[in-house]
Amino acid sequence: MNLPPVIQAFVLHFGEMGSRWGINRTVGQIYALLYVSPEPLCADDMVDRLGMSRSNVSMGLKELQSWNLVRLMHKPDDRKDYFTTLGDIWQIVRTLVEERKKREVDPTLSVLRELLMQNPAMADEQHAQDKMREMYEMIEMLCGWYDDVRRLETDRLIQLLSLGAKVQKILEVKDRLFALPGGRSKASAEKEG
Amino acid sequence: MNLPPVIQAFVLHFGEMGSRWGINRTVGQIYALLYVSPEPLCADDMVDRLGMSRSNVSMGLKELQSWNLVRLMHKPDDRKDYFTTLGDIWQIVRTLVEERKKREVDPTLSVLRELLMQNPAMADEQHAQDKMREMYEMIEMLCGWYDDVRRLETDRLIQLLSLGAKVQKILEVKDRLFALPGGRSKASAEKEG
DNA sequence: CACATATTTCAGAAATTTCTGAAAGTTGAG
DNA sequence: CTCAACTTTCAGAAATTTCTGAAATATGTG
Known part of the structure; x- marks a missing residue:
């Protein structure tokens, strides 16, 4: 070298x-x-x-x-x-995540989906499928989050990251503010999308 | 098999x-x-x-x-x-992330930290160190976020994940609500932690 | 302790991955 | 077209990783 x-x-x-x-x-x-x-x-x-x-x-x-x-x-x-x-460090991270998802996560999801369609022939298979479903749903949830977050512009993303778990607190504050006795508040409507 | x-x-x-x-x-x-x-x-x-x-x-x-x-x-x-x-699927993911961080991210941070202490002997080394610093800061930011998020209870974490990028919107709403003409609002104070 | 049951270690075999040099392929200029 | 400059391919060499059987080690029981 x-x-x-x-x-x-x-x-x-x-x-x-x-x-x-x-x-x-x-x-x-x-x-x-x-x-x-x-x-x-x-x-x-x-x-x-x-x-x-x-x-x-x-x-x-x-x-x-x-x-x-x-x-x-x-x-x-x-x-x-x-x-x-290609691009700055954040773009590099985005590309890495995207490519790894494409190569590792997506194929796993499709295998799981296929296995979950099979008819379980015995109790053990039934249990196995339940565990696979648990895994499938977890991965889907992470992918949904990723799919949202990847669209953010980098400075927004950074803002969100620096916020960390404080988001939780803000949500709590917001919920308190908008809470109407016994009613579906504007806040909770928004939260549920 | x-x-x-x-x-x-x-x-x-x-x-x-x-x-x-x-x-x-x-x-x-x-x-x-x-x-x-x-x-x-x-x-x-x-x-x-x-x-x-x-x-x-x-x-x-x-x-x-x-x-x-x-x-x-x-x-x-x-x-x-x-x-x-050991544990449910979320606990498994936590463990995986924790262990991979320990084995891959932490050593990288410490190598970078060490290399950034060196005195650059030439222009190329100077430039290389700038790029390394960019990478170091990105990793630190991700670690900070992770360190926050890992402490959340699983249902809080799930709640946050389902929210996805909608957090952004909520922040905007909140900023608008708390904004006081020309003043440091309660909201921005909180945001800056 | 002697024995049976289990687990771990480890040297080398087997399999896989990485790396190289030589040959083949590509491309632009004259 | 021909040549020179450059890139890619690929068969097999080299290196690394994984896997195994045999031996060593550990542990509970009588």
């Missing part, structure tokens, strides 16, 4: 982290390097700096493109392909 | 999913089987039903215990160890 120490440490760490997630070590390293680079890099730059084979870099870049994590660019009068990461 | 078809399909799916996460295939299968079982199982039950070696089951259970995902039990007059999953 041929990198300044701080960058090398960062790249190595993300290589390790990558291998804990589905992404492999070299893909993690390539991405980390691109993330901290001030300029787009071409494959040969990465070969030099990361010390891996040209073909490995090529495969890694292909995978990163399939994750929508990297953008292909060109420089004028240069036939090489250059790459950069 | 020696399992009813619906359960087998579930177990196989979670095996595959497990291998996309850090968890390996057989550990995923063991957990899936325990999750849908009405009764605690002993290691030999798992050997029978999953068709893997006794030692493999033993190692898998050890790993699941280290993740706090499985509880060891005993039956009266029986020397075998029995195992169950």
